[in-house]
Amino acid sequence: MRAAAVAVVLAAIAALTGCSSALDVGYPEAAVNPGLLASVAPRRVAVGPVTDRRSDQTRIGARPENGKPIETARPVADIVRDALVVELTRNGHVVVPEGGDVRVAADVDDFWLDTAGSDGSTQYVGRVALAVAIRDEQGGSTVLVRRYAGIRRRYADPDAKEAWREVMDTALARTVHDLATDPELVRALGTVSR
Amino acid sequence: MVGLSACASAPPPPSVATPPSAPVSEVHRLAVVPSGESKLTVPGVSASDDVGNTVGRVFSDIAKWYPQAYLYQALAVLVQRGVDWIFQDKRSSAADQYARGITPSAVVADAFTRTLVASGRFDQVRTLQGEPVGDDRREADAVVRVLVPTWGIVRVRGGKPEMMAAYADVRAQVSVRPTSVITWEHDEDVTHGERLPAQAFTGDLQLARQALKDVLERAGQRLANELLYARGDQ
Numbered sequence: 501m502r503a504a505a506v507a508v509v510l511a512a513i514a515a516l517t518g519c520s521s522a523l524d525v526g527y528p529e530a531a532v533n534p535g536l537l538a539s540v541a542p543r544r545v546a547v548g549p550v551t552d553r554r555s556d557q558t559r560i561g562a563r564p565e566n567g568k569p570i571e572t573a574r575p576v577a578d579i580v581r582d583a584l585v586v587e588l589t590r591n592g593h594v595v596v597p598e599g600g601d602v603r604v605a606a607d608v609d610d611f612w613l614d615t616a617g618s619d620g621s622t623q624y625v626g627r628v629a630l631a632v633a634i635r636d637e638q639g640g641s642t643v644l645v646r647r648y649a650g651i652r653r654r655y656a657d658p659d660a661k662e663a664w665r666e667v668m669d670t671a672l673a674r675t676v677h678d679l680a681t682d683p684e685l686v687r688a689l690g691t692v693s694r
Numbered sequence: 695m696v697g698l699s700a701c702a703s704a705p706p707p708p709s710v711a712t713p714p715s716a717p718v719s720e721v722h723r724l725a726v727v728p729s730g731e732s733k734l735t736v737p738g739v740s741a742s743d744d745v746g747n748t749v750g751r752v753f754s755d756i757a758k759w760y761p762q763a764y765l766y767q768a769l770a771v772l773v774q775r776g777v778d779w780i781f782q783d784k785r786s787s788a789a790d791q792y793a794r795g796i797t798p799s800a801v802v803a804d805a806f807t808r809t810l811v812a813s814g815r816f817d818q819v820r821t822l823q824g825e826p827v828g829d830d831r832r833e834a835d836a837v838v839r840v841l842v843p844t845w846g847i848v849r850v851r852g853g854k855p856e857m858m859a860a861y862a863d864v865r866a867q868v869s870v871r872p873t874s875v876i877t878w879e880h881d882e883d884v885t886h887g888e889r890l891p892a893q894a895f896t897g898d899l900q901l902a903r904q905a906l907k908d909v910l911e912r913a914g915q916r917l918a919n920e921l922l923y924a925r926g927d928q
Contacts (some may be wrong), residue, residue, distance in 0.1 A: 533923055533924060533925055533926055534928050535742050535922065535923050535925070536813070536815070536922060538926075562851075571724065595835065598906070614850055614851040614857075615851070615852055616849040616852045616856065616857075617852045618853055623848070623849065623850070625850045625885060627850070627887070629887075632706055640771075649887055651884070651885040652883065653848070653861065653883045653885045654883065674916070677919055677920060677923045680923060681813065681919040681922040681923050683812055683813050
């Protein structure tokens, strides 16, 4: 009886504190560096829709030790949308809910953590792939469609959740960095009228 | 309670972007130099070590039952060296087939330079064959050394079939003149997006070589993009 009560209390604490097995993958604002995107005069940008096109949207991988799903704390589409918003905002653009000068829409084609066994450690490979469309909201035309992909590979212990998240964080960051340094995308943003 | 609640707020993710450094922002003329040695690794190509060590094991087994065998120990060592030489030679030949005509750091350096030139953010970016001297040295604000310590093919997914992809572990170092201080350094594990069963690589040398070239190109682009990102809006 006493043990059961302790278990209930522990479960309640875990629920209240948000302790969960899901990965809190994200793109940290502190790491954003104003760059090429800031060379374009500030635009009012509507971000979205960001659509998760993956065939299995319920998970981002399988645990190497038991095959159970690896999940993210937030939907993958939200993670990607937030990353785009952070990058645009830190580069001086104003993100607006609707309208604006330009719309940045994205399809998430891949957001997955793979594992490959090895002696004593496991190799993790995180992949993020996006298709990004830039639309001139005033002119009503799509001015650019580009695909970006980021991959991160590292060895870690089989149950190293910190490594799982770092791998996915880095794969996402590499994807966004490719986007932020793409001269074609910067030119496209620059051609959109304000 | 504090200990239990600690899991709620996960530690902040590690910084994945290199912070901008003023000297990197100020360089406008770059000399890009392929540098260092590269080691090719391909699963299966170096898997013959077990076979190569059999002479020693067999000799030890014989010596258990026939103590006089120690008299022939010197001969066994010589035989082992011969076997090692044969397998080493085989390994080198197999690796040579994949790497023939490809200088990894040169491929990465070329792609790095092209990406920086296309960005339009530098006044001059040139790939050199070796360390700059004379006018090449005087004309550069900074020397970027590009290294590919390891490259090859790696397992990227377990299961059946195991999936493989080409990879390159690369590094770029920006050394500003005249102090030669390294103001920016970036290491990156670059992996080809295309993953194939092992047999696809071992059975089609041309495909494997193409994948290796592709991933080196990609590595050059990635290093350049990270430098552009770190450099900021200059």
